[in-house]
Amino acid sequence: MKLLSLSTPDSTTCYLSSSAFLPSHSNGFQNLASTFKFSNNQARCIRKAGATKVTAKFELKPPPYPLNALEPIMSQETFEYHWGKHHRAYVDNLNKQIEGTDLDGKSLEETIVIAYNNGDILPAFNNAAQVWNHDFFWESMKPGGGGKPSGELLKLIERDFGSFEKFVDQFKLAASTQFGSGWAWLAYKENRLDVGNAVNPLATDEDKKLVILKSPNAVNPLVWSHHHPLLTIDVLEHAYYLDYQNRRPDYISVFMNKLVSWEAVSSRLEQAKAVIAEREREEERKRREEEEKSTTSEATPTPEIFADSDTD
């Protein structure tokens, strides 16, 4: 499994909670499969509290570069507050909120989906999602970033938005028109139906496409079915106020031109596709099994009836 090249190695006391995560419960869980894999450096760390009690805690993960690495575009001071204070507060408050609750011991992705509670948001949601969003945001940038993506990603961008320039315009528009606090996203969307037992026809690659979305406050694509997040920009004012004050459009432009890590975005796309392919293979296998079962169960009774009537 190819990991996101930007991820920092986890400390040895941590383990990867995502490896134990099996998406199963609700629709919302299905698309987690992709996200936990490329964010599997999101570690849960076990600390011994006292001699007997073991508690699981989320830890504040540092950005995959020094805090001054994005100067002067994103200042060290901004990082000291944005990562050192805001992100840390989300982590600390989340740990306090979940201690001793049913959410204690769950992975971050599970916590987000459970606490989202199909839109009837539980208190832990904001902190859990903000922890995840900020991890994802730091990894969406790199020193000397920006420019243009290449390969498969560029091809998809051109296919789904017309051109890279049109994509940039749309992404900027989404980020600048998020009224209030929130995030703008590029996501890879599967075209699937979630209603009851809808039969999803075998999806082709053309059914999956790149989409631009915006979300209020802490909400992220993990809570929407079949959206695999690839890129995000934080448009809460704290993300840019020290460097750009009210000039949000300038911050968004410079983020696109000089900060985006297209390697990270490409790598996330690759991961999403791998996860989708794996699940489709699994579904196909199940479908065949079902088919075989039904053909056998249709075929078997017939001779039995004959057999019965024979013995009569």
Place this chain on the structure above:
Amino acid sequence: MAIRTLFTRKTLTSILRNDPNPIVAGIAASTQSRDLHVFTLPDLAYDYGALEPVISGEIMQLHHQKHHQTYVTNYNKALEQLHDAVGKADSSTTVKLQNAIKFNGGGHINHSIFWKNLAPVREGGGEPPRDSLGWAIDTHFGSLEALIQKINAEGAALQGSGWVWLGLDKELKRLVVETTANQDPLVTKGPSLVPLLGIDVWEHAYYLQYKNVRPDYLKNIWKVINWKYASEVYEKESS
């Protein structure tokens, strides 16, 4: 007829004028569109630096000249587009514009109140209300201290950006503390709610000075709250 409010009385009369010639009426309407009321940034009753050290002059200037001005500009823009869309009977654009109108119009309404809610200390900022509003606060919340604590707690807990309000429910004749998201005005929480006091808890309202510590901003702002204005509104609306 919500659209009515968007026109000045003069414009409205000329549009509603019964013109027998539809072509002439059309021309008249498009000429009249220049009469569409244009909102402007209200002046502050004090200098940008007059609320220091509670709120820095830099914050006040950016907040007023940049943020509030942008809401005004975009509100006017949206109203003009709405006027065009209504004129062309373009319902989908009319409906689509509602978000921009609510956000920018709300931003204009809220900030216009906010500036009046503040006053320099030497002009009475922070002086507690000792009139009928003071009585009502004691009755509904126990004490002014208790009210301040409640507003601070709700303001600090508000996720993302928004406002925390002390309002008067004109129907139930009681004071309420409410929060609204983004630039939603208080009236979105109930048609009988009148804002007496609104505190902006968007990060732009305090970030340059208080950074991530919103509770400190909330704790300090009471030193420059203009209770006289809140009392006047209360008197007027509760009589």
